[in-house]
Amino acid sequence: MDVMTVTDGRRARGDVSRQAVMAVAVDLATVNGLDGLSIGGLASAVSMSKGGIAGLFGSKEELQLATVAAAAEIFQHTVIAPALTAPAGLPRLRALIEAWLDYSESRVFPGGCFFAAATAEYRSRPGPVRDAVAANLLRWRTFLAEAITRAIAAGDLAESTDATQLAFEISAMLDAANDQSLMFDSAAPYARARSAVDALLERARRTGLAHRNER
Amino acid sequence: MDVMTVTDGRRARGDVSRQAVMAVAVDLATVNGLDGLSIGGLASAVSMSKGGIAGLFGSKEELQLATVAAAAEIFQHTVIAPALTAPAGLPRLRALIEAWLDYSESRVFPGGCFFAAATAEYRSRPGPVRDAVAANLLRWRTFLAEAITRAIAAGDLAESTDATQLAFEISAMLDAANDQSLMFDSAAPYARARSAVDALLERARRTGLAHRNER
DNA sequence: CCTACCGATCGGTAGG
DNA sequence: CCTACCGATCGGTAGG
Numbered sequence: 471m472d473v474m475t476v477t478d479g480r481r482a483r484g485d486v487s488r489q490a491v492m493a494v495a496v497d498l499a500t501v502n503g504l505d506g507l508s509i510g511g512l513a514s515a516v517s518m519s520k521g522g523i524a525g526l527f528g529s530k531e532e533l534q535l536a537t538v539a540a541a542a543e544i545f546q547h548t549v550i551a552p553a554l555t556a557p558a559g560l561p562r563l564r565a566l567i568e569a570w571l572d573y574s575e576s577r578v579f580p581g582g583c584f585f586a587a588a589t590a591e592y593r594s595r596p597g598p599v600r601d602a603v604a605a606n607l608l609r610w611r612t613f614l615a616e617a618i619t620r621a622i623a624a625g626d627l628a629e630s631t632d633a634t635q636l637a638f639e640i641s642a643m644l645d646a647a648n649d650q651s652l653m654f655d656s657a658a659p660y661a662r663a664r665s666a667v668d669a670l671l672e673r674a675r676r677t678g679l680a681h682r683n684e685r
Numbered sequence: 686m687d688v689m690t691v692t693d694g695r696r697a698r699g700d701v702s703r704q705a706v707m708a709v710a711v712d713l714a715t716v717n718g719l720d721g722l723s724i725g726g727l728a729s730a731v732s733m734s735k736g737g738i739a740g741l742f743g744s745k746e747e748l749q750l751a752t753v754a755a756a757a758e759i760f761q762h763t764v765i766a767p768a769l770t771a772p773a774g775l776p777r778l779r780a781l782i783e784a785w786l787d788y789s790e791s792r793v794f795p796g797g798c799f800f801a802a803a804t805a806e807y808r809s810r811p812g813p814v815r816d817a818v819a820a821n822l823l824r825w826r827t828f829l830a831e832a833i834t835r836a837i838a839a840g841d842l843a844e845s846t847d848a849t850q851l852a853f854e855i856s857a858m859l860d861a862a863n864d865q866s867l868m869f870d871s872a873a874p875y876a877r878a879r880s881a882v883d884a885l886l887e888r889a890r891r892t893g894l895a896h897r898n899e900r
Numbered sequence: 901c902c903t904a905c906c907g908a909t910c911g912g913t914a915g916g
Numbered sequence: 917c918c919t920a921c922c923g924a925t926c927g928g929t930a931g932g
Contacts, residue, residue: 590805
């Protein structure tokens with residue numbers, strides 16, 4: 471089932487070539503932005519001609535959309551898939567958070583989380599690229615909220631917990647760690663985020679909503 | 686003391702012109718990025734010649750640095766100065782947080798917080814622009830931590846509160862509200878951030894560090 | 901502050 | 917997949 475076993479050699483080469491190009495494109499985009507990703511620049515980074523890259527994708531926007539899709543695949547098997555091996559409930563929720571922090575901290579992409587970078591770049595620029603980034607962001611947030619909901623159902627978090635609100639708060643901490651670690655070239659923000667998430671989960675374990683937390 | 690009263694008409698015109706240009710540059714930069722801010726594009730946006738803009742700043746990097754400085758001034762009198770009129774302690778801390786959320790939500794810049802956008806764009810690109818953005822970010826974070834320290838000194842927050850950690854957590858909520866409001870074109874994230882900050886402050890009011898919050 | 905220009909690079913296309 | 921080209925725009929400079 472390997473790509474190399476396909477009999478149409480030309481098509482197989484095209485696929486391999488495209489995948490190799492995408493791996494570079496995704497890295498370049500987290501550093502220089504999806505807009506800073508130029509066809510000519512990508513071509514020289516993978517030792518191809520500009521026309522070769524242009525023909526592979528058709529247009530710059532198609533290249534950008536393909537890059538978003540490639541990043542989503544990497545995110546899927548780096549963060550989502552490993553977390554799904556943990557038992558549903560608080561263990562899976564914690565595994566998901568830890569997988570995200572590892573994904574950011576280990577620099578799977580040189581510019582940190584691909585979607586954090588892409589979101590900041592396209593959040594004020596309507597169009598297909600923004601829509602693609604937003605769809606992936608929403609998918610992640612929904613998945614995180616679902617993990618929280620299952621933790622509540624399992625009795626690991628208080629029933630009064632607002633899953634969407636807690637998902638907002640947790641991902642705020644994760645994004646802040648990613649941002650600041652990159653900006654100040656330090657690992658300390660990851661420790662801060664882990665500490666903050668622990669406190670959020672502890673609060674949710676005991677009483678759920680923050681506002682019901684008063685004496 | 687008005688700029689218009691200066692006797693050197695040529696210099697006065699230059700100053701006025703420069704300020705008018707900066708007001709546009711700062712808006713363009715939050716939408717298209719500091720890198721997407723081109724000399725020719727800025728020129729046509731303010732109905733000047735490209736050579737005129739080029740001569741006003743010298744180089745693109747100088748234009749970018751001037752834009753960061755102009756944004757810092759706006760941030761200063763939009764967020765910092767108003768909060769300083771509130772009494773030191775928890776009232777000033779709350780005023781500071783509310784001023785920041787208003788600043789982001791009211792779209793003082795069309796692309797939301799200037800520094801959130803600039804940070805995302807330059808955090809992986811070393812150089813003078815990144816350094817200028819980082820310096821402003823650090824100044825804000827230090828100011829926020831100092832407001833927290835004063836709230837602790839005033840007895841409004843528990844003595845065991847870790848000011849730097851709480852500053853991390855609060856600004857994580859603010860940045861997340863800014864990010865998501867722009868990406869999903871919704872005001873809901875601001876309500877989530879306000880709720881989250883209230884919970885953080887309530888926790889700090891009672892026990893300080895999250896880890897000391899256990900039963 | 902303007903016009904007019906420089907070389908380089910942009911996205912994209914033609915032809916093979 | 918390549919070379920060779922298109923018009924447009926980039927940052928920057930010269931001369932006034």
